[in-house]
Amino acid sequence: MRTSLLLEKHLKKQLLEFMEDREEPFSISLLVNCCLQPIPATMIRDMLCKLVDEGEVIRIDDERYMATRVLMKKWLRQKIKRNEEDVNFDELEVPRNLFKEISKLLRERPELGYIDESDFIRDAIRRSLYRR
């Protein structure tokens, strides 16, 4: 019983590692073919179902699966890229002495929550616009 549980745990770990290395969807037959040791397809299918239930793997259609982590990474990469493309930036000149004052304030008071000087300047502009 204990051996069986250990084997199951080992298989689960190995399958997950293999799946998280694949950027594209995969099928059960691919998993069976890629196993170094002969493992019955039913065992792999059962493990895959367990991983789907646990949220580690997503079933895309009747045949194809993908690791949730890989899918999330792909989605986030695309989202970040889209956001960067959506915002057009322009360069603005700021007096160096004012910029230094901002840098000093951000160093001394990180609790204010500004990411960098540009973040502070954007907030200053917004406050100034909305105050009027």
Place this chain on the structure above:
Amino acid sequence: MPKTVAKTEAEYVFVKIPKSLLDEVDKAIGKHGYRSRTEFIKDAIRNLLREYGVYRSESE
């Protein structure tokens, strides 16, 4: 001419700001008596620095 370039490089830092925000600034400049975008932004920065208790003299 070279003097102006040298002065700009030494005294100014270039910061990237979303164009949409700068468009709003451009609209506000005329309405509120500012002569330029830079003047508006300097004033906005000084105001926020003052809010956080950083003293800035009016002479700058």
